[in-house]
Amino acid sequence: MKRDVQSFLLYLFGFLLLWEWLRPVEQLTATDHIGMFIIFILLSSAVSFLKVRWIWQTIIKIWFILFSLNQFHYQDGFFQFSWLSLFFRDVITNFSTIISRDWAGLTDEFRTFLFFILLWLMVYLVHYWLLNRKRIFIFFFMTLIYITVLDTFTLYSAKTAIVRTVIVGFAVMGMLTYYRILAKENVNSDSFITRKWMRPLVLMIALSVIVGIISPKYGPIWPDPVPFLKAAADKGGDEGTGKGVSKVGYGEDDSQLGGPFIGDDSIVFHSEAVEKNYWKVETKDHYTGKGWIPSGSSPFQVGGDDLIPVFSIPSRVETRDETASLFLFMDYSHLIYPAGIQRVQFERNYKLEIDSTKEKISILDINSDPVAPDDYVINYKVPKYKASDLRQTSVADPGQINQDFLEKYTQLPENLPDRIKEIAESITVEETNWFDKAKAVERHFSSSGFTYSQTDVAIPGENDDYVDQFLFETKIGYCDNFSTSMAVMLRSLGIPTRWVKGYTGGDFIKNSENDSSKQIYEVTNNNTHSWVEVYFPNQGWVPFEPTKGFTNNVSIDFTSEDGTQPAAETTAPVTPAPQKDLEEDGDNSKETNQSFTLSGVWLSVKTFLNNNWKLILLTFVFVMSVAGLIYRLRGKWIPYLYLLQFRLRKRDENIGKAYLVLLDQLDRYGLARNEDQTLRNYARYIDTFFETREMSRLTDRYEQYLYHQQLPEGSWKDSRELWENLIKKTIA
Structure with missing residues (x-):
């Protein structure tokens, strides 16, 4: 070649x-x-x-x-x-x-x-x-x-x-x-x-790739088989150190965390509330190095209408009263409730059994047998914390925190790797109080190379610590990895924490027909989640969300004593959810009555491009495709333009331009002139091809004009018919 x-x-x-x-x-x-x-x-x-x-x-x-x-x-x-x-x-x-x-x-x-x-x-x-x-x-x-x-x-x-x-x-x-x-x-x-072969090839490849990129992508119909294969390999290679692939959803055993799981969009419940809530099921307090277990069990019963003594919010914290209705799709005999729960209203006469260690609330009938109600209404308080109050705790004051309580919620395994405490200290070295330290650790997981994944998640081996493996080796995991790591890091600093299991707020469905101030959300097994609660002596248990890509709805007022708000902090006010999620519509909350500025125009253009880039790209591809097709077929429509252009011209000198246009058109038609070929030889070749003498006659007149720069008057009028006949022959 x-x-x-x-x-x-x-x-x-x-x-x-x-x-x-x-x-x-x-x-x-x-x-x-x-x-x-x-x-x-x-x-x-x-x-x-x-x-x-x-x-x-x-x-x-x-x-x-x-x-x-x-x-x-x-x-x-x-x-x-x-x-x-x-x-x-x-x-x-x-x-x-x-x-x-x-x-x-x-x-x-x-x-x-x-x-x-x-x-x-x-x-x-x-x-x-x-x-x-x-x-x-x-x-x-x-x-x-x-x-x-x-x-x-x-x-x-x-x-x-x-x-x-x-x-x-x-x-x-x-x-x-x-x-x-x-x-x-x-x-x-x-x-x-x-060129005739390659142009369609290039156009086909370009169109295929562009259409493939901009086309909508549908999710997989079947569950991903890879987690099953990985989990089977891990389990077979190190028997007893891990677990197989899990299916997402609530489970009671958290002693062996890690490993992949597959999604499940089975509906757990619908909630009717003024806002999205994090829904609790239970907490765990003892970290083993592989997972969480409760340190004990101390159940007691209360009446269905009695005040529920869990998650007590101190009276000094500002709160507002709210109610939420839950409509259950799964037969769970435990209560699913928001932080600040006060009472529960059932349609029947039920009792509640509360495990004070786990704060898990079981629902019992009059015979003390577990029962799964279809729905219930929860009364709860929504706290609004002040950062100035949260920042008051710097050390564990024996006068404010019971020593047994502190030991229980700062417990760590004896063989916990030292580098966990070292990294926690390095992250919080500039902070002086528990709240700022907790926020620093929470922010740490949004950077530093951590990745959220439900499939590529390691299972700790026999000699591995679950948190140490995540922080320093894999940095890939889901909520259990992030929440457990934050809880353990804060415990290494002497700050009491506990691990919480439950559900995120779910997806908005519609506005409530019974109460216009409320919305209905759908919570599925895919919304199963875990997070962290940090204890502050003067504020109680406060939730934190370290998992990358997740945000809770805790309201914290960062306004200082003099009424100013630090630029580095942001408030998280609790507001009713609109017709669609606020998180997905953050760019639409701009002022509509803006003065005309260059930055404003650029912002509008940028917003328009962000919202319509697929349509713009598709339009561009369509226009370019049409333009390419028009260019590809130019041999069919350009001759008509030439005919119209020269039909209106009467000067004899037009034969020079017209002859060159004819040569170009013949070249496009496929009758190109060789570089060493004279005009007369080329004219005979064209006449032979079209079985005519018109090209030779027109060439004689063109050479006469080319060499003498003049023609008898009226030459173009006679030559135009020859030229037009040849142009028309190239229209295939």
């Missing part, structure tokens, strides 16, 4: 496909110097494209491999050949290691050498498929499988890699198909035929 643009593109596409195999290696393995391996592939492709003799290709590649090995593994300079003897002895030793099947005994130097040889073979095979067989589908297909498997089972994200591979793969397969057709039909290609 000649060294032309087409063959260069094939080499380039082959290099890009090979590059996709190397991109994940640096991210997923301990392999360094990936750039040198990429340069080796590029060098191998270049010497092959330039048709360097095979002996020189071999010398160049071996020199590059040895140079790279010297740079990677040896201290001596490249031209100090003593290192070569060490390398060759190492190769001989490793061959004996291979024979004995001791794969782990291979040295790093030999592994690097083998990797270069593997790349050498891959480059040769790709070039053989491209240039000799003119087929690449198998390698293209294997590349897609390779990156999709890595995307599924590892941390490597192949979203852009798949797009790149599809573009390159389709382009190279289209080119190879074109070359196979030419070879099969024994047709000589020229630039016109090549």
Whole structure:
């Protein structure tokens, strides 16, 4: 194959496909110097494209491999050949290691050498498929499988890699198909035929990729099987240290946290309330290093209409009274309630059994048997905290906190890694009170590389601490990881905390038909959640939300004593939810009556683009597609413009411009003039093609005008008919 643009593109596409195999290696393995391996592939492709003799290709590649090995593994300079003897002895030793099947005994130097040889073979095979067989589908297909498997089972994200591979793969397969057709039909290609083939190929690939990117993406119909496979592998490889894949939802056993779970949109209940609430089920107070267990059990019973003595809010905290109705879809015999619960109203005469350690409230009938009601109404208080009050606690004052209470809620395992306390101290080193320390730890999880995931979540091994593994090794997890880590970090600082289980507020459904001030929310198993409560002697238990991407509805007034509000803090007032979630509509709360300013105009434009970018992109693609189609068919409509343009002209000098326009149109039609062809020869060729003498006659008059710069008066009127006839013949 000649060294032309087409063959260069094939080499380039082959290099890009090979590059996709190397991109994940640096991210997923301990392999360094990936750039040198990429340069080796590029060098191998270049010497092959330039048709360097095979002996020189071999010398160049071996020199590059040895140079790279010297740079990677040896201290001596490249031209100090003593290192070569060490390398060759190492190769001989490793061959004996291979024979004995001791794969782990291979040295790093030999592994690097083998990797270069593997790349050498891959480059040769790709070039053989491209240039000799003119087929690449198998390698293209294997590349897609390779990156999709890595995307599924590892941390490597192949979203852009798949797009790149599809573009390159389709382009190279289209080119190879074109070359196979030419070879099969024994047709000589020229630039016109090549352009005619390649333009639709490029347009098809571009449209396919753009439509694929902007099209709406639907969620998976079936549950992700990967968590099952990972959990089965973890469980099989380390029996007893973890658990299998879980299904999201409320469960009582939290002694072994970790591992993936699959989603479940089964409805748990509907709530009718003035706002979204976090709904509690129970709390846990004893951290084991693997999960949470209650430190004991002390149940007692109260009447269904009695005051419920849990989550007591001190009288000094400002509160407002609210009610919420819950309509249950699952047969749970425990109460689901918001913080600040006061009383519960049932349609029947039920009793409540309260475990004061876990603050779990069970519902019993008159015979003390568990019962699952269909609905109930909860009366509760919504606190509004003041930051100035929360900041009053700096140390555990024995006069305010009972010592047994403090020990219970600051308990930690004896073998807790020291670096957990060290990182907690480094995060809060500039804070002087419990509240600011808690906020600093809470903010820590929104940065520092933490990722929320429900699938790629590790299970701590026998010697691993659940929090230590999350903070320093994986940094990937869901609410249990985030909440447990915050609780343990604060406990290491002597601040009492507890772990809370329940549900987030759910999704807005509609406004209540019975009370216009209330909305109805749907809570499913996917809303199962855990968070942290921190104890302040003068404020009681205050919830915190460390999980990345989640926000609770706790109201804290950051106004200082002098009435000012620090710029660094923000309030979180409790407001009724609108027709749709406030969190999804934050950009629409701007003032409508703004004065005309450049920044205001830019803000409006930016908002419009953010809200309509898909429509704009789709319109742009449509317009560009129509423009491309119009351009592609210009040979059919441009002649009519030329006919209209020159029909109105009467000067004889117009023959010069008209003749050049005719040459361009004939070129578009496919009758291009060769560079060394005279006008007379070209005119005879056109006349032979159209079986006429019009082109020769028109050429005679054009040459007369070209060489004498003048024509007999009225020449253009006679020549225009010849010119128009030829133009019309090119309209196919």
